Amino acid sequence: MNRCCPTVLILLALAHGAAAQSDRPALVVLKGARIHPVASAPIDGGVLILAGGKVQALGGADLPVPEGAKVIDCTGKVITPGLVDAGANVAIQPRDRNEQGDEVTPQARIVDAMDPLARSLERVLRQGVTTVQVNPGTRNVIGGTGAVLRTHAASAAEMVLKDKSQLRIVLGAEPSQGNMAIRGGNPDSIYYRRPTTRMGVVWTIRKAFYDAQAYREKRTIPANGAPMPELDAGMEVLLEALDRKLTVRSTARAEQDIRTALRLAEEFGYETVLDESAEVWRVIDLVAGAKAKVLFNLPSAARARDGAAADGAEVRLNTLELLAKAKVPFAIQGSGAGLPLIQEAAFAVRQGLDAETALAAITKVPAEVLGVADRVGTLAPGRDADVVVWSGDPFDPATRIESVFVQGRQVVN
Amino acid sequence: MLLRTLLGSALACAALSSAAPAQDALAIRAGKVLTMTGKDLENVVILVENGRITAISDEVKPAWNAKVIDATDKVVMPAWVLAHTSGGLSGGDVENMLNVPYLTVKDALDPASLFVEEALRNGVGTFHVMPGNRTMLGGTGMVARPYGKTVEDMTVLSRTALKLSLASAPGQRTTQIRRLQRALQDVREYLEDFERRKKEFEEEKAAGAAGDKKEFGEEPDAQKKPVIELLQGKLRGYLYVPGPAEVPEALRLANTAKLDLVLVLGWQCWRAARALTNLKNPVVLDPDLEAYDVDPETDTETLVCAAAELAKQGVPFALSIDTGTDGPQRFPWWQAATLVRHGVDRNIALAALTTVPAKLLGLADQVGTVEVGKVANLQILTGDPLKATTWVDQVVLEGQLAYERSKDRRLQHLFGKNDPGQAQAK
Numbered sequence: 001m002n003r004c005c006p007t008v009l010i011l012l013a014l015a016h017g018a019a020a021q022s023d024r025p026a027l028v029v030l031k032g033a034r035i036h037p038v039a040s041a042p043i044d045g046g047v048l049i050l051a052g053g054k055v056q057a058l059g060g061a062d063l064p065v066p067e068g069a070k071v072i073d074c075t076g077k078v079i080t081p082g083l084v085d086a087g088a089n090v091a092i093q094p095r096d097r098n099e100q101g102d103e104v105t106p107q108a109r110i111v112d113a114m115d116p117l118a119r120s121l122e123r124v125l126r127q128g129v130t131t132v133q134v135n136p137g138t139r140n141v142i143g144g145t146g147a148v149l150r151t152h153a154a155s156a157a158e159m160v161l162k163d164k165s166q167l168r169i170v171l172g173a174e175p176s177q178g179n180m181a182i183r184g185g186n187p188d189s190i191y192y193r194r195p196t197t198r199m200g201v202v203w204t205i206r207k208a209f210y211d212a213q214a215y216r217e218k219r220t221i222p223a224n225g226a227p228m229p230e231l232d233a234g235m236e237v238l239l240e241a242l243d244r245k246l247t248v249r250s251t252a253r254a255e256q257d258i259r260t261a262l263r264l265a266e267e268f269g270y271e272t273v274l275d276e277s278a279e280v281w282r283v284i285d286l287v288a289g290a291k292a293k294v295l296f297n298l299p300s301a302a303r304a305r306d307g308a309a310a311d312g313a314e315v316r317l318n319t320l321e322l323l324a325k326a327k328v329p330f331a332i333q334g335s336g337a338g339l340p341l342i343q344e345a346a347f348a349v350r351q352g353l354d355a356e357t358a359l360a361a362i363t364k365v366p367a368e369v370l371g372v373a374d375r376v377g378t379l380a381p382g383r384d385a386d387v388v389v390w391s392g393d394p395f396d397p398a399t400r401i402e403s404v405f406v407q408g409r410q411v412v413n
Numbered sequence: 414m415l416l417r418t419l420l421g422s423a424l425a426c427a428a429l430s431s432a433a434p435a436q437d438a439l440a441i442r443a444g445k446v447l448t449m450t451g452k453d454l455e456n457v458v459i460l461v462e463n464g465r466i467t468a469i470s471d472e473v474k475p476a477w478n479a480k481v482i483d484a485t486d487k488v489v490m491p492a493w494v495l496a497h498t499s500g501g502l503s504g505g506d507v508e509n510m511l512n513v514p515y516l517t518v519k520d521a522l523d524p525a526s527l528f529v530e531e532a533l534r535n536g537v538g539t540f541h542v543m544p545g546n547r548t549m550l551g552g553t554g555m556v557a558r559p560y561g562k563t564v565e566d567m568t569v570l571s572r573t574a575l576k577l578s579l580a581s582a583p584g585q586r587t588t589q590i591r592r593l594q595r596a597l598q599d600v601r602e603y604l605e606d607f608e609r610r611k612k613e614f615e616e617e618k619a620a621g622a623a624g625d626k627k628e629f630g631e632e633p634d635a636q637k638k639p640v641i642e643l644l645q646g647k648l649r650g651y652l653y654v655p656g657p658a659e660v661p662e663a664l665r666l667a668n669t670a671k672l673d674l675v676l677v678l679g680w681q682c683w684r685a686a687r688a689l690t691n692l693k694n695p696v697v698l699d700p701d702l703e704a705y706d707v708d709p710e711t712d713t714e715t716l717v718c719a720a721a722e723l724a725k726q727g728v729p730f731a732l733s734i735d736t737g738t739d740g741p742q743r744f745p746w747w748q749a750a751t752l753v754r755h756g757v758d759r760n761i762a763l764a765a766l767t768t769v770p771a772k773l774l775g776l777a778d779q780v781g782t783v784e785v786g787k788v789a790n791l792q793i794l795t796g797d798p799l800k801a802t803t804w805v806d807q808v809v810l811e812g813q814l815a816y817e818r819s820k821d822r823r824l825q826h827l828f829g830k831n832d833p834g835q836a837q838a839k
Contacts (some may be wrong), residue, residue, distance in 0.1 A: 119714065123705075128718075280830065299738040317827045338740060346801040347741070352828075397750035397801050398759075 008323045009244040015256055027051045028408060029065050032075035033389065039378035047078060050385035053407040057381055063194060075154045080359060082130025082386030086295045086366035086378050087275065087334035090132055091149060092118035094214035097137030099144065101145055101338050103175060103193060104208050106143030106241075107233035110243050111163050116156035120336050125151040128342035128388040131376045133333075135168050141164045141195070143168040145237060146249065146289050148370050150386075152406040165370050166249040166273070169264075171257040172311040175201050180247070203261055209268045210239035241270045247371070249295070251275040253311040255282040262290045273369055285328045293369050294323060294330040296361075298338045300347040312348055317351040324357050331366035332358070355395055437812050438462050438473030442480045447490035447765045448783040449761075455648070459489065464812035465812070469785060482807065482814070484793045490763075492538025492808060493745040493792040495742040496770035497546045497651060497677055497697040499749070500528035500736035501557075506545030508552075512596050513574050514575055514639040516552030518542045522564050528736050529567075532559035534824065535734075535744055535818045536805040538790035539780050541570060544576040546677065549593055551576035553710070554651070557772055560815045574675070575639045578653040579662060590662045597670070600627055600640040607633055637757050646673055651697070653677045668690060675773060678734075683722035690726055695769050697721070700735035700742045702751050718755035730759040731770040732762075750799040755811070763798070774799035790813075 021276050028050040032171050035046035035058060047063040049056040057063060065071060092389045096113035099105045124132065126326065130151055136143030148162040179196045186192075215348040217233040219228060238248040250261035265272040274280065277294045280287055286293065299320065316322075323330045334347055335341040345358040353361075367377025375384050387410035404412035423808065441463040445815055446454040446469070460468040460475060475481055499506035501611035503523035508516065522542055523529070532540060537559055544551030556570035581589030611631070617623045644647035654663045654673050667674040676682075676689070677697045689696060698720055705714045723730050730811060742748065745766050752762035771781025779788045789812040796803035808816035818824065825831070 122714075281832070300741050315827070316829045316832070317824075318829045322829070343741075343801075350801045350804075395748060395801055396799075398753035398799055400754055 023380060026064060027069040028071045030074045030079060030387065030389065031065070031071055032073055033077040033079040035079045035379065036359060037379035038081055038360055039276045039380050048379065048387065048404065050387065050408045053385055055379055055381055055383045055385050058379055065332050070199040071103050073348045075300050078392060078394055080388050080390065080394055081234050081377055081379050082388055082404065082406065083128045083341050083362045084131040085124065085129050085333050085335045085362070086133045086331040086369055087135060088124060088129065088132035088335035089122055089334070091115055091118045091134050098139040099136070100139065102202055103140050103195065104142045105140055105144050105234065106142050106167060106237040108136055109164065110134050110144060111147045111160055114149065116159050124335045124339045125404060126412050127335065127399065128401055129335055130386040130404065131333040131342050131372065133165060133370050134135065135166070135249065138181060141170060141201055142208055143170060148372050150406060152411045156245060161375065162370065162372055168236060168249045169205060170251040170252065171201060171260055172253055173198065174311065195200050200237060205264055208238060209242065211235065212330055225338050235239060244269070245270050248260045248272040250277045253313040255279045257311060258283055259286065277312065278310070278315050281316045281319040281322050284322050284328065288326045288328050294328055295369065296320060297334050298334045298344055299332060299351060300344055320348050321352045324353060329365050329368070330361055331369055332361045333366065342394050343397065346397060347394050358395065436465065438476045438479035439482065439789070439812055440479045441489060441793070442485050443489040444497070444784055446486045447488060449491055450784055454727050458784065461812045464789055466540050466783065466785050466789050467785050469783065471506065482660055482793065483621070487806060488794040488796060488798065489557050489783065489791055490794065490798060491767045491781055491783055492792045492810065493536050493766045494729035494770040494774070495537055495540035495733060496773050497543055497733050498533070498540050498736060499543060501526040501542060503559040505618060507799060508548045511549040511592065513548060513552055514550040516544065517572065518544060518552065518554050519564055519571065522555070522557060522567065524564060524567055529559045531743065532806055534586035534805065536792035536808055538808065538810055539774070539776065540574060541774055544649055546578055547580050548576065549578055550640060551578060558810055563667055572647040573774070574651050577650050579659040580653055580655045586658055590659065592634070592680045597640065598646065600637050604633065604641055604644065622787065643672060646671070649650055649673045649675065652676045654682055655679040656681040660685040662687060662689055671718065678719070680719045683708060683717060683719040684724040686722045686728060689728045695731055695779065696723070697731045697733055697772055700733050700748070702748060703755070720752050721755035721757050723792065724757045724761055729769060730765055731773055732765040746803065748799050753799060759799070
């Protein structure tokens with residue numbers, strides 16, 4: 001037994017050394033692949049240099065390879081930025097998504113429910129998704145703030161790329177679902193939560209922002225000698241939205257709810273992106289005029305047999321094509337619920353979207369929507385070295401992932 | 414046998430066409446043909462007369478009365494063949510009784526169902542409808558075409574096989590195995606008793622002790638008939654095997670009890686792949702082809718494709734599609750592409766939806782390939798079948814143009830054709 005120990009120790013030391021080595025973001029050169037930087041034109045037989053966790057340089061075959069670099073031959077492969085999902089169902093336990101203590105919880109932060117060891121994170125990472133936006137659920141009228149996470153990082157803290165990235169507001173029938181008017185019974189029951197109709201949902205939003213405006217007045221101009229109201233975490237978040245420092249994610253599926261979302265944004269002057277807006281094809285001009293961006297769910301699930309999505313929204317298979325034509329920026333989102341994100345984009349291409357726009361819809365555009373475009377979503381010098389190497393055309397359903405790099409570390413092979 | 418049939422049908426067609434101009438002549442000018450015989454063709458004309466392919470060549474000239482389809486920029490391949498599905502059954506596929514072998518899907522198949530509509534839209538030419546996977550002895554199936562106003566119109570083959578299932582409620586696996594054994598044994602004993610009584614009557618009659626009764630006059634119980642025929646080897650069984658734990662019993666039924674069985678395998682059965690190498694028939698795989706396998710020791714998970722594991726062991730298989738999902742597992746091409754993504758040879762993947770099921774259904778001389786003498790069940794695609802951008806443009810069933818994408822009202826509607834102010838897309 002004792003005699004075994006030294007061997008074990010040596011093995012452990014070796015293993016540790018290997019781990020430490022692979023952990024250090026080395027100088028890596030990916031050579032020979034077709035590179036889609038998304039921010040610029042594709043490069044055939046390109047060279048991509050990753051150093052210090054960042055993209056150092058990229059270019060054609062003539063780009064000099066720095067000395068001492070680990071060169072990986074990627075001939076015949078295709079390289080894209082790590083994918084960005086603007087609305088992924090990962091890292092949060094289903095029961096942790098909806099804080100049902102109140103229908104207005106802007107102070108709730110999804111990072112507080114983040115499980116950094118969740119298997120779902122690893123799954124989407126292996127599907128090439130390196131950045132995800134996670135959100136509070138859709139049962140509250142104002143559900144709280146979401147966060148942008150890396151799907152791989154050395155620690156939980158480093159996983160958070162941007163906290164408080166968006167404030168979620170949900171329109172339509174869902175926030176009032178299950179609530180009911182009091183008719184006898186126990187008035188303390190949670191089912192007596194308000195609102196109970198679309199009218200009530202919209203009023204709840206208005207009231208929250210009216211309250212925030214009144215709160216601001218009281219906080220800034222205390223009426224002669226009147227005590228300053230206490231700091232209110234929820235109100236502070238709403239003020240950030242009113243000051244356009246925090247984007248509102250308006251979940252609005254049906255046409256009427258999309259109109260309402262844009263009306264409310266105009267009324268209170270906050271900036272909004274439209275989320276899960278399946279019926280946006282009906283109001284393309286309105287959306288284009290409002291300069292709103294659109295987050296679109298799972299194109300693969302749209303099926304010929306029945307057109308209904310959530311909230312009775314009708315789907316059209318040419319929606320993304322129409323958005324592209326009207327130059328409305330949009331992202332394709334929803335990994336963790338359906339297919340891998342790349343395959344969802346492939347279905348968008350099947351439905352008529354050009355491949356370049358489809359790739360931007362899962363990289364550059366969501367990065368811009370989430371305010372992290374200076375870090376991820378494109379391949380350019382200075383960006384995070386989040387890279388996916390595909391065995392071929394990423395939109396070919398027979399294509400596999402060869403490797404994924406996050407901040408220069410190869411985390412999937 | 415196969416050759417004779419081919420020759421026979423070719424001769425029959427030749428005879429017909431020489432006697433009179435063909436009634437239903439069709440010529441497809443194909444840019445590319447995936448024949449599924451091992452050799453692909455380019456720039457040929459496929460001639461179809463009276464529902465059969467009569468010639469494939471770059472030299473033939475279509476008859477003066479032939480309808481010509483220009484597919485010079487398209488890919489022509491056999492319409493898909495589904496070896497096993499429970500789609501299109503009105504009112505669901507689950508019985509609340511376990512022992513109902515006397516039921517038949519013919520009484521439930523709905524020609525107007527969305528399954529049938531989608532099957533045609535997705536290029537399916539032949540499908541084998543069977544009772545669902547949850548019923549122990551679920552009834553008999555039929556082979557149908559996704560075309561026709563009545564079940565009779567749609568019927569290709571009647572009463573094809575009996576459905577059996579080892580699916581069980583949680584914790585009842587061995588009970589279910591025992592139940593199925595018992596149900597089969599009951600019929601065996603019934604049959605022995607019947608034969609004994611019949612023999613006794615014949616003996617009595619021979620001895621002159623039968624009285625006025627001249628004939629035995631008794632038929633076996635009609636409700637037991639499918640099981641009786643299964644036990645006698647006259648009817649094939651499709652046995653649903655949910656997981657590897659049920660595989661030994663499935664093998665016992667196939668090998669020891671000598672039933673003619675086709676195993677319909679749940680995803681988990683890939684674990685027993687090595688035990689499945691010596692089956693008489695190819696197996697049919699569940700529509701859920703890939704799933705995560707978690708290592709109980711390390712808690713790490715791997716995405717496993719059941720078909721890829723079976724292919725590694727050389728187990729022949731047919732694929733099926735999911736009929737109850739919004740996901741792409743509802744598309745045959747997606748199922749085949751999933752296999753290729755997991756490293757399975759492209760031809761094996763395509764065969765699992767064409768030649769393998771055709772043979773399984775006893776239709777190898779009719780469908781599954783593009784060859785002279787075969788039934789003209791063809792799909793005309795806008796590109797390679799396994800590319801996401803490819804659409805089924807037209808479907809020819811038995812020589813008739815059964816589907817045209819440009820006239821697919823539901824699809825056109827979904828692409829916004831009817832929306833005000835929208836230009837026609839797709």
